[in-house]
Amino acid sequence: MPTPFHVFLEVDGGGWHPAAWRRSRSTPDQVFFPARLREFAVTAQAQGLTGLTFEDSTAPDPRNPVGHLDAVQRAAFLAGTTDAVGLLPVAATTYSEPFHVAAQIASLDHSSHGRAGWIATTSPARAARAVDLPVAADPAAELADVVRAVRALWDSWEDDAVVRDVATGRYVDRDRLHHVDVETGRWSVKGPLTVPRSPQGQSVVVVHERDLTPTTHADVVLSGDEGARRTAGGPLVVLDVEFALDTEAHAAADRLAALDADAAAPASGRIRWSGSGEGFARYLSGLAGSVNGVRLHAAVLDEDLRTLLRTTLPALRVARLLQAPVAGATLRSTLGLARPVNQFATA
Amino acid sequence: MTELRYPDAVVHFGVFFQGVNHSTIWSDPRSGSQMHHSTFTQLVRTAERGLFDAFFLGEGLRLREQHGKIHDLDVVGRPDALTELAALAGLTSRIGLVATQNTTYNDPADLARRLASLDVLSGGRAAWNVVTTDNAWTGANFRRGGYLDHADRYERAERFVNLAKAVWDSWDGRGFTPVTSSDRFFDVEIEPTVPRSPQEHPVLFQAGDSPAGRDFATRTADVIFSRHGTDHADALEFADDIRRRTVAAGRPEGDVLILPGTQIVVADNEAEVEEKARWVLEQQVTPATALSLVGQVWGEDLSGYDPDGPLPAHDPVIADIDGTRGAHRAGADARALAQQWRAVAEENKFSLRELVLHHSSERGFAGTASQLADELAFWVRSGASDGFNITPYLVPSGLDDIVDQVVPALQDRGAYPSEYVGTTLREHLGLRAPLTRR
Ligand SMILES: Cc1cc2nc3c(=O)[nH]c(=O)nc-3n(C[C@H](O)[C@H](O)[C@H](O)COP(=O)(O)O)c2cc1C
Numbered sequence: 023m024p025t026p027f028h029v030f031l032e033v034d035g036g037g038w039h040p041a042a043w044r045r046s047r048s049t050p051d052q053v054f055f056p057a058r059l060r061e062f063a064v065t066a067q068a069q070g071l072t073g074l075t076f077e078d079s080t081a082p083d084p085r086n087p088v089g090h091l092d093a094v095q096r097a098a099f100l101a102g103t104t105d106a107v108g109l110l111p112v113a114a115t116t117y118s119e120p121f122h123v124a125a126q127i128a129s130l131d132h133s134s135h136g137r138a139g140w141i142a143t144t145s146p147a148r149a150a151r152a153v154d155l156p157v158a159a160d161p162a163a164e165l166a167d168v169v170r171a172v173r174a175l176w177d178s179w180e181d182d183a184v185v186r187d188v189a190t191g192r193y194v195d196r197d198r199l200h201h202v203d204v205e206t207g208r209w210s211v212k213g214p215l216t217v218p219r220s221p222q223g224q225s226v227v228v229v230h231e232r233d234l235t236p237t238t239h240a241d242v243v244l245s246g247d248e249g250a251r252r253t254a255g256g257p258l259v260v261l262d263v264e265f266a267l268d269t270e271a272h273a274a275a276d277r278l279a280a281l282d283a284d285a286a287a288p289a290s291g292r293i294r295w296s297g298s299g300e301g302f303a304r305y306l307s308g309l310a311g312s313v314n315g316v317r318l319h320a321a322v323l324d325e326d327l328r329t330l331l332r333t334t335l336p337a338l339r340v341a342r343l344l345q346a347p348v349a350g351a352t353l354r355s356t357l358g359l360a361r362p363v364n365q366f367a368t369a
Numbered sequence: 370m371t372e373l374r375y376p377d378a379v380v381h382f383g384v385f386f387q388g389v390n391h392s393t394i395w396s397d398p399r400s401g402s403q404m405h406h407s408t409f410t411q412l413v414r415t416a417e418r419g420l421f422d423a424f425f426l427g428e429g430l431r432l433r434e435q436h437g438k439i440h441d442l443d444v445v446g447r448p449d450a451l452t453e454l455a456a457l458a459g460l461t462s463r464i465g466l467v468a469t470q471n472t473t474y475n476d477p478a479d480l481a482r483r484l485a486s487l488d489v490l491s492g493g494r495a496a497w498n499v500v501t502t503d504n505a506w507t508g509a510n511f512r513r514g515g516y517l518d519h520a521d522r523y524e525r526a527e528r529f530v531n532l533a534k535a536v537w538d539s540w541d542g543r544g545f546t547p548v549t550s551s552d553r554f555f556d557v558e559i560e561p562t563v564p565r566s567p568q569e570h571p572v573l574f575q576a577g578d579s580p581a582g583r584d585f586a587t588r589t590a591d592v593i594f595s596r597h598g599t600d601h602a603d604a605l606e607f608a609d610d611i612r613r614r615t616v617a618a619g620r621p622e623g624d625v626l627i628l629p630g631t632q633i634v635v636a637d638n639e640a641e642v643e644e645k646a647r648w649v650l651e652q653q654v655t656p657a658t659a660l661s662l663v664g665q666v667w668g669e670d671l672s673g674y675d676p677d678g679p680l681p682a683h684d685p686v687i688a689d690i691d692g693t694r695g696a697h698r699a700g701a702d703a704r705a706l707a708q709q710w711r712a713v714a715e716e717n718k719f720s721l722r723e724l725v726l727h728h729s730s731e732r733g734f735a736g737t738a739s740q741l742a743d744e745l746a747f748w749v750r751s752g753a754s755d756g757f758n759i760t761p762y763l764v765p766s767g768l769d770d771i772v773d774q775v776v777p778a779l780q781d782r783g784a785y786p787s788e789y790v791g792t793t794l795r796e797h798l799g800l801r802a803p804l805t806r807r
Contacts, residue, residue: 054564056490060459080482081560082545089545089562092486098455099490102406118479121430121510122449129448133406133456151558152478155512184404184446188396191657194446196439199432212509214432214439216389218404218446 026358027343028315029306029335030110030260033062034077034090037326038264038292038319041284043088046324054091056099063100065327066107069335070346072356073108074100075141075317080114080149093141094126101134106346108353110139110228115168116161117145117153120204120211123168124175127225128217136221136352139242141228142169166238167206169227173239174202176224177364178214200366222354224362228260232291241359244317246292251312258314258357262292263306266321267299267329274298281321292319299333306334307341314357374752380745380785381756381798382776383423383467384416384768385594385630388447389433392632392732394652394762395444401765403444406456411765413457416464419772420786422797423465423496424457425594425758426450430474431507435661436670442657451483458491465794467496467574472526473503474511478559481533484571485563493567493793497533498574498594501526501582523581525554530573530589532559534805537571540564568793570803574628587614587625591800594758598629599731604753626755626798632733633759635741635770646735649762654729659722665690666698666706676722680711733760738770742778749784 036043036053043053052058066074078093093111100109109130113123123140131138144161158164180198187195202213229240231247242258252259266274266281274296281287295305306316320326338344347356354361386409387393394400401408413424428450433440450468458466466487470480480497488495501522505515517525528550535548536559545561575586576594586593597607612622634649636642654662656676663680664671668687685703698706714724734741748754761767779785790796801807 054489056459056492059490080478080562082562089564091489091563092483094452095455095483095486095490098452099459101456102410102460119474119476119511122475122479125449126452129452130456132404132448133409133453135406148560152560153476154555154557179446186395191396191655192441193395193444194439194441196441199439199445209512210509210514211511212431216429216432216446217448 025310026314026345027310028072028258028260028357029338029344030073030075030108030315030317031062031066031071032075032077032317032319033059033323034093035088036324037322038290039266039278039281039285039287039321041281042322044284045281045322053088059096059100060103062323063104063107065331067104069331070339070344071107072315072347073110073137073139073353075139076109076111078112078114080152081146094130097138098130098133101130101137104134104137105349106137106351108137108139108226108347108356109134110141110226110353112141112143114143114145114149115165116158117149117155118168120168120171121175121215124172124215125217127172128176128215128220131220131222131225132217135350136354138220138222139226139228139353140172141244142233142240143230144233162233162235162238165229165233166235169229169239170237171202171204171206171211173224173227174204174365175211175213175215176219177366178202179219180364180367181219181223184218197368219364222352222361223364226353226357226359242314242357245313246290248293252314258359260315260317261309261313262319263316264290264292264294264319264321265302265326265330266296267302267326267334268297269325269329277325278321299329300337302330303334303337303341306338307343310343373747373750375750378749378755378784380749380779381626381628382416382419382421383425383465383628383756383758384412384421385425385427385758385760386412386764387427387444387760389427389429389444390760391443391658392653392760392762393444393764394649396652396655397763399766400763403764404446404448408765409448409453409457410460412761412768413461413464415765415768415772417461419768419776420789421464422756423467423758423794424454425467425498426453426469428469428471428500429502430471431510435665440661442655442661451487454495455487455490458487458494462492463494463789463792463797465494465496465572465797466491467498467572469498469500469576471500471502472529473501473517473522474507475529477529477532477536477555478557481536481559482561482563484533485537485566488566488568488571489563491566493795495566496572496574496592496794498576499526499530499590500576523577523585527585527589528552528554532557534570534803536561537565537569537803538805566793568795569806572794572798572800583611583614584618587611587618587620589804590625591795592626592628592798595627595629595754598631598754598757599733601748601751601753604629604748605751608753624801626800628756628758629754630758630760632762633741633757633771633775634733634735634762635738635774636735637737639737642735642737650726650730650732653762654722654726656722659725662725663721666703666710668703674721677720680707680714680721680724738774738778741775742782742784745775746779746782746784
């Protein structure tokens with residue numbers, strides 16, 4: 023049995039290429055249609071992918087000129103209509119309220135029965151203007167602190183805090199609820215969270231390599247470095263791969279040239295791959311020995327997914343690299359991660 | 370007999386899933402989880418089957434405490450409202466989805482964006498119940514802490530809501546214009562990213578009862594979620610006040626709908642109605658809850674007292690009832706209230722618990738389906754409200770008899786729609802275009 027290899031699919035906007043939305047639909051706002059999101063979720067789940075990721079930015083960006091819906095909202099929208107695929111939205115940490123982020127991701131974990139992940143990212147400096155907060159001196163350090171606060175809030179209820187003890191009239195055992203008293207020097211959070219501990223205990227925390235500090239507590243690290251290697255006991259390593267595939271009508275290189283003619287693609291810091299669907303499968307199989315998985319970014323979601331489904335994924339399946347999550351399984355168990363012990367747990 | 374000012378009016382229903390509260394009976398074997406997703410799914414589907422306009426979630430940003438300890442007698446814990454509603458948006462097609470969200474511990478850029486996202490994802494079914502609750506105690510969970518003066522909360526709320534509306538209006542069909550503001554509360558530049566939904570703006574509800582709250586509602590909101598949902602004369606007085614304020618704000622008289630929160634108990638005949646209403650009340654006000662409620666007035670832990678004995682003989686140890694911890698009657702003069710309670714107890718020979726049961730008995734409506742249909746239709750047709758935001762005392766099954774019995778009885782009287790007339794919440798409620806887009 024080969025080492026489990028996890029394939030995630032990113033589904034924000036029209037695709038990674040800034041001209042993608044022009045290819046996919048007739049009007050820009052059609053990329054927002056809820057039916058389209060649902061189609062991606064149904065497909066990803068049927069294909070045995072480990073998870074969907076939802077990129078986000080609170081400011082318009084050149085890659086996605088038509089904007090974004092809030093990523094947590096999109097992930098939650100799919101929670102009740104799927105039962106196996108992981109749902110991993112971006113929620114930025116630099117200027118957000120850690121309390122709100124903790125509550126949102128915990129709620130997503132509840133409504134998806136344990137399939138929530140959280141891609142914790144830093145925000146661009148200009149985002150500070152939207153909330154009238156000083157520009158953060160060290161966004162990566164801020165991220166580490168927010169992750170620490172959120173993890174504490176997720177543990178602020180012990181698993182069995184709701185006792186519903188009719189004899190004594192107590193709904194909760196208050197000794198199993200905890201003030202977290204996180205202090206960073208810049209802000210503090212009292213706790214407990216208003217949301218009970220979620221099915222995974224702690225949702226899966228995903229951080230980009232570029233945002234990591236030595237103290238950041240991540241379960242999964244996203245990397246754009248082909249030389250990245252998984253390490254025993256370390257966070258899982260997932261490579262970010264942008265791809266463009268040959269379609270029936272056009273070679274990948276020609277498609278990319280046409281897209282570039284519409285709008286030049288800026289450097290993204292991710293691996294970029296183009297060619298045939300079969301070749302892509304061979305490339306991904308080659309990665310399976312060194313990393314825990316890949317996150318795929320299609321150049322044009324509506325076009326590249328078709329080739330991916332027809333050629334790449336079947337080849338991975340034959341190589342027994344795609345292991346479909348079991349319906350009802352948590353994202354943690356799919357990823358082989360243990361359910362964390364509560365940091366406040368009393369004996 | 371009050372005249373029927375609106376003889377053709379229909380009743381609008383919403384369901385208020387409170388989460389944290391002491392009126393949801395959690396001790397009954399039929400009571401489900403207050404958190405499991407199936408609870409929300411079952412309730413929202415029942416409401417949609419009953420053609421309810423809206424499914425509401427409440428909010429509280431700190432767990433309630435009493436005498437320095439987390440309050441443990443009532444339902445505690447609930448999902449984040451907007452996240453839960455997004456999940457329900459994927460499972461429903463018509464019902465409105467209302468998130469209670471605070472204007473003190475949120476940023477307009479973030480909240481406007483999340484509300485707009487829900488609105489687009491749901492096809493125009495989102496609403497925001499604007500609340501202003503502020504106190505340093507809740508603020509301890511947030512970056513800026515408890516920074517807002519109580520007197521400023523409605524001023525901040527109004528600027529907040531107007532900024533959110535500007536964000537929603539910034540989409541011109543092809544792109545966005547940044548929204549800037551520089552005032553005492555918001556010195557910001559927001560770059561919107563979410564296009565408009567089929568109903569243009571999320572519907573705005575307001576919940577708050579002071580004169581400042583009422584003026585804020587009639588200047589900015591579409592619907593008021595009121596607490597005047599038990600006594601008809603009181604509700605009519607409130608509604609008339611709102612109509613006056615609406616006109617004073619330069620809007621047509623009926624431009625702001627009123628949906629009071631209320632409880633509805635249904636049974637098959639008069640004897641059963643009385644028995645069921647009594648049962649509900651006694652489940653809600655357990656002996657421990659009675660001691661806890663009296664303890665809020667006296668300002669001390671009375672859990673060692675006998676609920677079947679008298680009220681404490683001494684005066685409360687506090688002057689005002691603590692307004693920061695989710696107490697009922699927050700801010701009231703504790704000694705005056707205690708004196709009044711002792712007088713009522715003496716006169717009626719009430720024990721401590723009997724007194725609390727007496728004060729809690731006015732929660733809403735109880736009757737047979739046909740009595741209830743007559744009474745609810747009368748409320749709406751006499752102008753006391755436009756409908757009701759129903760708080761089920763049992764979750765998730767608490768709407769079943771209302772949808773199966775009261776709704777058809779209302780329909781028989783022509784006082785309830787027989788199908789959804791549109792797809793957006795704005796259409797269900799018969800609202801005009803958003804205030805900034807008329
Ligand atoms: C029917 C009703 C429901 C309310 N629900 C909430 C709620 O869920 N969360 C919250 O923080 N405040 C809630 N509030 C509190 C109000 O937002 C407001 O803070 C409070 O009523 C005090 O404002 P006022 O002085 O204008 O009445 C509610 C108020 C009313 C009348």
